[in-house]
Each structure stands twice: as structure tokens, then as C-alpha cells.
Amino acid sequence: RRIGYAIVGLGxxxxxxxxxxxxxxxxxxxxxxxxxxxxxxxxxxxxxxxxATHRYSYADFDRIRDNPDIDVVYVVLPNSxxxxxxxxxxxxxxxxxxxxPMAVSVAECEAMIAACRKAGTxxxxxxxxxxxxxNRLAIELARSGHVGxxxxxxxxxxxPARPGQWRLDRPLSGGGSLMDIGIYSLNAARYLTxxxxxxxxxxxxxxxxxxxxxxxxxxxxxxxxFPSGIVANCISSYSSSHNGYRVIGTQGWIDxxxxxxxEGQRMSIRKDGVTTPRTLPAAAKNQFAGQLDxxxxxxxxxxxxxxxxxxxxxxxxxxxxxxxxxxxxREVVIRA
Ligand code: NAD
Numbered sequence: 001r002r003i004g005y006a007i008v009g010l011g012x013x014x015x016x017x018x019x020x021x022x023x024x025x026x027x028x029x030x031x032x033x034x035x036x037x038x039x040x041x042x043x044x045x046x047x048x049x050x051x052a053t054h055r056y057s058y059a060d061f062d063r064i065r066d067n068p069d070i071d072v073v074y075v076v077l078p079n080s081x082x083x084x085x086x087x088x089x090x091x092x093x094x095x096x097x098x099x100x101p102m103a104v105s106v107a108e109c110e111a112m113i114a115a116c117r118k119a120g121t122x123x124x125x126x127x128x129x130x131x132x133x134x135n136r137l138a139i140e141l142a143r144s145g146h147v148g149x150x151x152x153x154x155x156x157x158x159x160p161a162r163p164g165q166w167r168l169d170r171p172l173s174g175g176g177s178l179m180d181i182g183i184y185s186l187n188a189a190r191y192l193t194x195x196x197x198x199x200x201x202x203x204x205x206x207x208x209x210x211x212x213x214x215x216x217x218x219x220x221x222x223x224x225x226f227p228s229g230i231v232a233n234c235i236s237s238y239s240s241s242h243n244g245y246r247v248i249g250t251q252g253w254i255d256x257x258x259x260x261x262x263e264g265q266r267m268s269i270r271k272d273g274v275t276t277p278r279t280l281p282a283a284a285k286n287q288f289a290g291q292l293d294x295x296x297x298x299x300x301x302x303x304x305x306x307x308x309x310x311x312x313x314x315x316x317x318x319x320x321x322x323x324x325x326x327x328x329x330r331e332v333v334i335r336a
Contacts, residue, residue: 003296004031005097006054006070008061008085009077010040013099017262017288018076019048024289027296031069034061061085065092072097072295074126078172079179083108090119097295099126101183102312104174106320109313116309124295124305125312127187131290133283134256134265135191138247141254142192147271148250150230153192155185155245157260158219158237163212176206176216178319182236184260186315186322188245189224189232196314197224197232199333204326212238222322262287 005028007014022030032054035041041055056064064070073089074097075082083103086096096116102109102125116123129135142150158181166172167180178186190196202222206213218239224232235242244257252271258264263286267278285293298305318334325332 002027002029003071003299004029004069005072005074005292006032006034006056006064006067006094008034008073008075008089009081010035010037010044011076014074014076015044018074018292019044021286021288022048022292024285025293025296026285027300028072028289028292032056032064032067034058034064034073062088062092064089064094071095071299075099076126078166079174080104080172083112086112086123087115090115090121090123093119093121095122095124095295095299097124097126097292098309098312100187100312100315101174101179101319102309102316104179106313106316109309109316113309113313122295122298122305123309124298125307125309126291127307127311128287128291129184129188129260130191130307131294132260132265132287133280134267135188135259137278137280138245138254138256138259138267139191139194141269142247142249143194145249147247147252147254147269150193150247150249152248153189153230153232153245154234154248155188155232155259156235156237156242157181157184158235158240158242160241161212161218161238168212168214168216170215173216175319175323176213176220177218177236177238178220178322179216181238182220182222182234183315183319184243185232185234185236185245186222186224186318188259189226189234190314190318192245192247193226193228193230193232195226195228195230197226197318197334199225199331200318200321200325201331202322202325210239217326220322220326222325224318 206218247254
């Protein structure tokens with residue numbers, strides 16, 4: 001049988017990107033919904049054929065324990081709610097898929113990992129780019145030295161934040177652009193090198209008179225040093241549009257722009273003085289279905305997801321160091 005998912009939080013990402021893509025899955029299916037809004041449970045319940053017995057409110061949430069159709073709980077709530085719902089899902093004996101950022105602190109990430117370990121359930125973070133063919137190719141090319149050993153990575157992610165949303169409210173978001181979109185620059189620098197940074201220097205620029213940025217940061221730049229000597233220069237912004245990275249080796253570069261959107265990645269490669277676009281055939285399964293099926297296959301085969309809780313924790317360790325570096329205006333060493 002296919003692995004059954006319950007979606008927790010019927011917001012924009014869950015309803016527009018995740019739920020429609022179960023249709024492209026081979027091993028996963030949508031079986032339950034959790035929301036605080038009865039009208040959404042009715043609307044999406046009807047649209048996806050989810051029986052009333054498989055629709056839950058937040059107050060009801062822990063009753064998922066008694067529903068054997070639910071194998072995985074996918075947490076798609078505001079960031080500061082990730083830890084609580086992931087831990088409650090594990091305590092109900094369910095596997096956990098949790099959106100990025102994994103949580104809002106290293107301590108919360110560690111608690112989530114501990115809860116899943118204790119319950120004997122799997123924990124995977126929604127790093128969808130790891131299931132996207134261009135990003136997979138970029139990883140392979142970068143790590144195999146296609147343009148020579150990597151010396152430098154540049155990565156930029158940002159968008160102009162719309163006012164009046166939880167993303168701009170620190171108690172719900174845990175932070176500003178870095179938590180939400182800059183994490184793509186950080187995660188890419190880590191997956192393109194296959195290394196964890198040893199130190200970071202960060203500079204934050206936020207106009208606190210802008211009503212959007214009363215409690216969270218706008219722009220934050222960070223320079224990561226990796227053990228092999230690779231340096232990554234990263235940008236995160238809530239007031240300008242960016243989506244790209246470039247891996248620069250001794251013989252050229254691998255460029256991705258856009259690098260991590262929902263679709264439409266573009267790659268070009270410069271090697272020995274010649275620049276060529278690189279196109280891949282259309283994938284049979286998109287990154288969303290790929291991600292949902294991966295967790296399902298890991299559950300069936302008893303293997304560990306390629307983006308487990310430890311991956312979210314590794315990013316959060318760096319995020320905390322980036323914030324500390326910006327606040328203290330100095331390079332911060334990152335403990336493993
Ligand atoms: P959203 O605002 O569209 O949805 C959030 C949902 O949480 C809403 O349905 C809202 O009703 C519900 N909610 C429950 N309690 C809430 C509270 N106290 N305050 C506010 N909302 C509450 O947000 P979204 O864009 O869907 O983001 C949800 C999560 O998904 C975030 O963690 C975000 O980082 C992540 N996300 C990931 C991607 C990706 O590409 N992987 C893209 C978008 C969002």
C-alpha cells in the first residue's frame with residue numbers, strides 16, 4: 001500500500017505546492033488533513049476525497065495516534081510551531097516530515113531529533129532542491145571537480161517581503177530573511193561542497209523604520225569558510241529579488257539562475273573559456289513528488305532520508321552563528 005500522509009497547516013505552500021503533487025507520486029498518498037479552520041477542512045477535504053474521520057483540528061491533533069492510515073505527519077506551519085507539532089506527531093507514533101527551517105533554534109532541532117529517535121520514527125526536512133534534477137547535477141559536477149576543484153561559491157536568495165504576514169513576526173518566524181529564504185543559500189553552499197562550515201562572518205542591514213522590519217532582519221550577508229578552504233559568499237534579502245548560485249572552480253564555473261524555484265531552473269557552465277547552457281530532459285517526477293516519495297520509500301525500506309533532521313540541525317547551527325556574528329560584528333567559529 002502507499003504511505004499515508006497527514007498535512008498539518010493548510011496554508012499557501014501546503015495547498016498550492018504539496019497537496020496537488022501527491023497526484024505525481026508512486027509511493028505516497030494524502031490521507032488526512034489538520035487545520036484550525038473548519039472551512040478549509042471542508043474545502044480541501046472535499047477536493048481531495050478525505051473522509052470526515054480523517055479531518056482534524058489542532059485540538060484533536062493527538063487523536064492521529066488512533067488512525068492507522070496515517071504513516072507520516074507533514075508539518076507545514078509557521079516556523080515556531082514546527083518543533084511542537086513534530087514532537088507531538090512522533091509521540092503519536094508517526095513519522096515526521098517538517099518544512100524548512102526545521103525549527104527556530106538548535107535546542108528545538110535537537111529535541112525533535114530526540115523525540116523521533118525515542119519513538120523510533122523517521123524525521124525528514126523539506127529540502128526539496130535535493131530532489132530537483134539540476135541541483136542534483138550541480139552537486140555531482142561541483143563535487144567531482146568538473147570545473148576544477150571548487151574555490152568559491154556565491155549564493156543569493158531573496159524576495160521583497162509582503163507586509164502583514166507571520167514571516168515578519170519574530171515569535172512565529174524565529175527570524176527574518178535568513179530563516180525563510182537565505183537558508184537556501186546556506187543549504188546550497190553545504191550541499192555543493194558536502195562540507196559543514198567552520199566559521200562565519202556576517203553583516204546585517206535592516207531599516208528598522210520600515211514597518212515590515214520591526215522584529216526581523218531584512219538583508220544579511222554571510223561569508224562561510226569550509227574545512228577544505230572553500231569560501232562561500234552568501235546573500236539573503238527581504239527587500240530585493242535573488243535566486244541563484246555559482247560554483248567557481250580553478251577552470252571555470254557552474255552557474256544556476258534561477259537555482260531553487262518551484263520550476264524553471266537554468267544552468268550554464270563555463271569551462272576552459274567556453275560558456276555553454278546545460279539543459280536536462282523533463283523529469284518524470286517533479287521535486288515535490290520526489291520528496292514525498294523519498295520519505296515513503298525510506299519508511300518501506302527502513303533507510304534514512306537523504307535530508308534527515310540532522311541536516312536541518314546543521315543549518316540551524318550555522319544560522320545561530322550567522323546571527324551571532326552579525327550582532328557581535330566578528331567572525332564566529334562554528335562548533336560541530
Ligand atoms: P502560510 O502563511 O501560507 O501558511 C501557514 C499556515 O499555518 C496557514 O494555513 C495558517 O492558517 C496556519 N497557522 C496555524 N497557526 C498559525 C498561527 N498562529 N499564525 C499564523 N498561521 C498559522 O505560510 P507558508 O508559506 O505555507 O509556510 C508554511 C511553512 O512552509 C513555513 O515553515 C515555510 O518556511 C515553509 N515553506 C516552504 C517552502 C519550500 O519551498 N520548501 C515554500 C513556502 C513555505
